[in-house]
Amino acid sequence: MFKKVLISEDLGSVSNGIVSVLEALHIGNFYQVQYCDDAYLKIKKANHDEQPFDLLITDLSFMADHRHQKYPSGEVLIEALKEEYPALKIIAYSVEDRPPKVRTVMLESKADAYVCKGRKGLQQLEEAIFKVYNSETYLSPQISNALRKTTTPEIDDFDIKMMKLLANGLSQDEISHHFKSRNINPNSLSAIEKRIIKLRNNFSAKNATQLISIAKDLGLI
Amino acid sequence: MFKKVLISEDLGSVSNGIVSVLEALHIGNFYQVQYCDDAYLKIKKANHDEQPFDLLITDLSFMADHRHQKYPSGEVLIEALKEEYPALKIIAYSVEDRPPKVRTVMLESKADAYVCKGRKGLQQLEEAIFKVYNSETYLSPQISNALRKTTTPEIDDFDIKMMKLLANGLSQDEISHHFKSRNINPNSLSAIEKRIIKLRNNFSAKNATQLISIAKDLGLI
C-alpha cells in the first residue's frame, strides 16, 4: 500500500475525513497542507530529499485569500506535478460533479482518479486509493460516464475563450479585434459570428446571453 | 452549554469535523443526518417527545439524489424550523460566502449564525456556538459586513425576475409581453429597457450578456 501521502485541502473539516480513511488503511505517514503552493513545494522538497510522496489527494477549488498563489487551483497543480513527477499518483477529491470539469481534470491534468465529495465520498475515496495503487484509474459512480465524448461534442479551446470574452461584455467586433491583435485565427467578425451561432445551436440558446448563462451552468466558463 | 445538538450535513467528511468541535466542547449528546427532511423529522419528533434539540448546525446545499426531498436546501429547512420552533438555535455552515446568500439566510430564513467553511471554518464554528448560546448572532469575519445593505443596493424582486428571463434567452420585447400577460407592472418595452440599463450601470456591465454573467457570479440568479 502507499507509504507516504500528502493531503491538499483547505477545509479543515474535510481534511479530517480524509485522514480517517488513511488511518483505517493503516497509512500513518501522511501530511496536510491548505494551499496548492505548499503542496507543490512539499512534494518538490520530498523528491529532492529522496523521500518522495507516492500519493497526493487534492481538492480542486481553494478559497482565495490574502496569500497570493502560483497554483490557484487543483487542476493546474495536478498538471504541473504530473509533468514533473509522472510516478506520483494523484486523486482529485471535489464537490464538482459536472462532466466537463471531470474531463479536463482526467484528460488534460492527467489525474489518476476523480472522487466526488458527497454522502458516500469517503467510501469512494477508499475505493479509489486501492484502484490507483493498482495503477488503475477511478471515477465516482455518478460521473463514471463523464469521459465519453457524448457530452457536448466539439467544444474546443477557442470556443471557451470566445465565450469567456462574451461573458466579459465584449462585442463580436471587439472579440474579432482581440484575436487579431493576438494573431489567433479565425478572427474575422464574420467567423466569430458563425462560431457563436454554432455554439448557440449546440446548446439550443436563443441568443448570446442565454448561451453564456448555459455555459456558466455547465461550468464551461 | 447546549445539551442536545443535531448536525445536518451530507458530506461525511465535513460532519466529522463538526463532531470534533462538539467533542472539544464536551457536548456528547448529538445526532447526525444527511438529508434536510431527516433533520426536520428528527427535530419534530424530539419536540413531540419533550426532549427537544436546542441547537441545529446545518449545511445549506445538499446534493440531490434519488430520494425526493420536501426540503431541498438548508435555507428552506431553517425557515420552516424557525417558524415552528423559535426557541431552537440554528447555525448555517456553508462554503457559500457571497453576501446575497448570507443576507437571505440571516434576514429571511432567520438563522442565528452564518459560518463559512474555509481554512478557519471549525474555529469560527466554535466561536459561533458560544455566541449563539448567549443569544447573540455570529458571522464569519470574511462576511461580517454582508448584512449592510451597501452591497448591491436597490435590486428588487422584479429585477431578479427580469434577469432570469434574460438568462433564459428572452428578448426585451418578449420580457415586456411576459409581464403584460401576467399583469405585472411596469411592462412596456421602454421600461424594461430602462431597468436593464439601470442594472447594467449598477454592475458596470457593458451589455446584457455581461450583466447575466455577473449576476450568476454573485448568485443573484
Next chain:
DNA sequence: CAATCCCTTGCGGAATTCCGCAAGGGATTT
C-alpha cells in the same frame, strides 16, 4: 395649488446582433 421628484412610457436613430447566401482556399478523396 404649485413645485418637485420619481418612475413609466414613447420615440428616433445609431450600434450591434442575427441570419441566409455566396465566394474563396486548403485538405482529402476519387
Next chain:
DNA sequence: AAATCCCTTGCGGAATTCCGCAAGGGATTG
C-alpha cells in the same frame, strides 16, 4: 486533376439592443 468537404471570410438586410431626449402621471413637499 477534378470533385468534394470543411472552414473562413464577406456582404446585405432584418431584428434587436443601446442610448438620449421628452412627455405624462402619481406621490410628496412647500
